[in-house]
Amino acid sequence: MKRLLIFAVISGALIGVVEAQQKKAKTEKESVKEEEVLKVLKDGLSQDPRFAWKIQQDEAQRICSQYSSREEMPAQAIQRVIQLSQSEIRYPQWGIYMGDWKEGKKLVDSPRGGRFASYGFSDKPTDKGGNCYACHLIEKGMPGGTMGPNLYQYGKRWDITKENMNTPEGIEKIKAVYNIIYNSWSAFPCSSMPRFGYHGNLSPEDVANIVAYLLHPESPVNK
Numbered sequence: 001m002k003r004l005l006i007f008a009v010i011s012g013a014l015i016g017v018v019e020a021q022q023k024k025a026k027t028e029k030e031s032v033k034e035e036e037v038l039k040v041l042k043d044g045l046s047q048d049p050r051f052a053w054k055i056q057q058d059e060a061q062r063i064c065s066q067y068s069s070r071e072e073m074p075a076q077a078i079q080r081v082i083q084l085s086q087s088e089i090r091y092p093q094w095g096i097y098m099g100d101w102k103e104g105k106k107l108v109d110s111p112r113g114g115r116f117a118s119y120g121f122s123d124k125p126t127d128k129g130g131n132c133y134a135c136h137l138i139e140k141g142m143p144g145g146t147m148g149p150n151l152y153q154y155g156k157r158w159d160i161t162k163e164n165m166n167t168p169e170g171i172e173k174i175k176a177v178y179n180i181i182y183n184s185w186s187a188f189p190c191s192s193m194p195r196f197g198y199h200g201n202l203s204p205e206d207v208a209n210i211v212a213y214l215l216h217p218e219s220p221v222n223k
């Protein structure tokens with residue numbers, strides 16, 4: 001869990017190392033050398049002030065790192081992570097709304113944003129995306145990962161229709177999904193899904209557009 005979560009905070013660049021370590025951890029716990037992973041992170045990152053914050057754990061991360069799975073977490077720890085995660089969710093300045101699904105699709109499809117390699121950032125500062133297909137199946141017929149659940153027809157699952165999407169009940173549902181994307185830990189504590197809004201990888205408006213992509217009846221997700 002610790003290694004997976006550290007990964008969630010840093011970058012896709014180390015995904016191979018961390019995943020391999022994690023798989024190993026499941027079968028032979030002792031063989032994983034945590035120091036090795038930390039050394040890779042520290043040597044490369046601590047030299048550069050832009051990365052310094054990435055090796056500082058926040059309180060929620062510190063709690064998550066104590067357990068190797070959510071199932072092992074006591075209720076109190078789960079509650080604290082949810083509480084911390086909910087408390088820092090920021091909303092668009094005009095409140096929750098159904099965003100623009102076409103803009104959301106661009107972000108969902110894009111693997112770019114904040115990636116770095118041994119030589120430094122490999123993306124432009126303006127690049128951004130959620131890389132959602134790395135972990136999710138989303139549109140019909142599109143290849144995707146299976147670490148997270150299949151999101152095809154996600155709007156139908158929430159029963160969002162053109163008629164109800166602007167009602168108070170519809171807005172509540174949009175908000176619930178907004179919270180998941182902004183900070184996945186507010187709903188799924190210690191999840192391996194990145195905390196996109198919390199880390200500033202996506203803005204509140206970006207998140208609103210992604211929510212529209214997942215929920216809007218006209219989005220290809222729900223066709």
Ligand code: HEC
Pocket residue numbers: 107108129130131132133134135136147148149151177180181188190191192193194196210214
């Ligand atoms: C590193 C893998 C990963 C990435 C990248 C990722 N997710 Fe997830 N996602 C997960 C996992 C795992 C879960 C299941 C939550 C849990 O139990 O931890 C999840 C859950 C979700 C859920 C909740 C599903 C439900 O059952 O209601 C939504 C919605 C979602 N993700 C959307 C997205 C979107 C949109 C993106 C891109 C902006 C994204 N995810 C990127 C791993 C990921």
